[in-house]
Amino acid sequence: MSGAKQDRPRVSVVMGVYNGASQLTATVESILEQTFEDFELILVDDGSTDGSSEMLREFAAQDRRIVLLHQPNAGLTCALIKGCDHARGEFIARQDVGDRSLSRRLEKQVQYLDRHPDVVAVGAGCRRIGPEGEFLGETIRDQSPEQITAAFLAEGIGISHTVATYRTDAYRSIGGYRREFRFAQDTDLWHRMTGVGQLGELPEVLFEWGIDMDGISSTSHDRQRQLAMLAQESYRCLQRGEDDHEILRRAQQTSWGEIPPTTVISPRVALASAEFFIGSQLYAIGDHRCRPYLLRAIRQRPFWIRPWVKVVLSYLRLPVKDA
Structure with a gap:
């Protein structure tokens, strides 16, 4: 399947990697084994220290569709910015280490975007998998793009970031991910994406979300909530035609500054x-x-x-x- 690359693949799959060695192989293979083959896989090594860097080099040496990039550890948002800057595809598809895309994910999402020119980003249903491989349930949403977009703007119920595929031109037209949003970068992106199109979701399970203890025991949830609210505030500000510079300054401080002791979770x-x-x-x-x-x-x-x-x-x- 590794054949010569097209001048411009239809899809650029972008994945940031920081110390994910134990789950890296299954995640990467879930992309390389897609039924839809016209893609490049951009892997951004975010300063890994656990052997992931060596594994990524081996993957890149074995498959010509893989583009390997490196950066000092700067977090997921910066890794995504770097990966998306190098994306050559008509669409950008997200993937996280520890999650698995089912084999027809890209095929189905590309078909959906081809059939729905007004939709700029599409998600899918997910199957939740526990730390020991336990089945934890599935989430599927069968709603129109109008309903999904309205639900996001009204209640913050967006499409899942790790299985999202979106139009590269739309992504770049709104300025892409913003460094100020260390967390909730997807919430910020979806708000600005709704200015150029709708959000959609396929009503079927197309990926498995691997839930690990480190991810859900993170002490950064308070920052995430604050940044999600700032993303919404920024969107409303821009909708009114106002400058959101002060909001971005607050987002930068929330992302990288100290959280008051009363809000820190032990x-x-x-x-x-x-x-x-x-x-x-x-x-x-x-x-x-x-x-x-x-x-x-x-x-x-x-x-x-x-x-x-x-x-x-x-x-x-x-x-x-x-x-």
């Missing part, structure tokens, strides 16, 4: 919340494997009542025999 509390989240997902689908997660949440926060309740209910309502 690693212990964050880990307990992550364990509880996974346990709750498993409990909701009747999987007895919820118990170890809930018990670990209790060990982290013994006086937190919610995991205690779920543990008790799991023994009352779920099958006793392990599956």
